[in-house]
Amino acid sequence: MDYPSKKSFTNKPTLKGLSLSAIKDIFFPRSCIQCSGPVEESPYQYICKTCSQFLVLAHPPNCKICGYPFLVDKILSKNCPHCAELTPSFSRGYTLCLAKKTGRQLIHNLKYNNGLYLRKDLETIIHQLPHLRKICQEAILVPIPLRPTKLRERGFNQSHTFAQVLQKTLNANIQIENALNRTRFTRSQSTLSRELRKKNIRKAFALSPNINLDLKKKYILVDDVFTTGSTANACAKVLKKAGIRSIELITLGYG
Ligand SMILES: [Zn+2]
Ligand SMILES: [Zn+2]
Incomplete structure (x- = not known):
């Protein structure tokens, strides 16, 4: 059985340096009210970039x-x-x-x-x-x-x-x-x-x-x-x- 090496544990990504809202987004990803897709790079919090064009x-x-x-x-x-x-x-x-x-x-x-x-x-x-x-x-x-x-x-x-x-x-x-x-x-x-x-x-x-x-x-x-x-x-x-x-x-x- 393969156990992860100690090194791989230490290289795990950390949440250090991320803002509270960024951390929240990792655990509770926001979805678009129109298409239910993920909201990324949009000026809105709950409207994705594509659907914002239809607003x-x-x-x-x-x-x-x-x-x-x-x-x-x-x-x-x-x-x-x-x-x-x-x-x-x-x-x-x-x-x-x-x-x-x-x-x-x-x-x-x-x-x-x-x-x-x-x-x-x-x-x-x-x-x-x-x-x-x-x-x-x-x-x-x-x-x-x-x-x-x-x-x-x-x-x-x-x-x-x-x-x-x-x-x-x-x-x-x-x-x-x-x-x-x-x-x-x-x-x-x-x-x-x-x-x-x-x-x-x-x-x-x-x-x-x-x-x-x-x-x-x-x-x-x-x-x-x-x-x-x-x-x-x-x-x-x-x-x-x-x-x-x-x-x-x-x-x-x-x-
Ligand atoms: Zn959308
Ligand atoms: Zn009118």
Whole structure:
């Protein structure tokens, strides 16, 4: 029987000199949320280099309502065709990425797979969109509240998590205020048509009790996805009625 020589023991690779995160990567290799492959040489922690190419960030210029990035230089309209007919109660909307392929997976994992570990990757995305700093400067972020049953199920509100990452990353003197409440049971919006969504969401929100609004400040609603804009619009209406004059919207993804 062959025993390893003493020399081979002493030449074993050591973990000395490696950073804590490098050591962690050896024992718990990170896999990509989109393809499950290993994540190496990628700017992201949980998106591999290949899948990061399918993460379309919403660099300006954008649609003024949903934030959809116009992928051409010459803009003929301020709004995308999807928003042409919309006259929402918020004045501007921004988004971070398209909710397609890797973007969709990112939002899905954040929402349904206890995705708090994705905060670092959200920071990486925000760093690539420096115009957001000016937009959020001195603003009050208002996360759109989840239905109480969903909050209990999930344990956290992904819009609140997103607002916290914006606050931490942008360093723009941002406040977060849970200024809104759900007022009554509403069906999940995801299976409804645009018309039914509007009806379903009407009067679903109210100001939180004992909230002190600063009418001079800009309030930015924070949501995970812009689909038809009806949820954000219902929330904007409540803020507008309360006297807020500057209301904008920021979503993690469009689509
Ligand atoms: Zn991948
Ligand atoms: Zn649009």
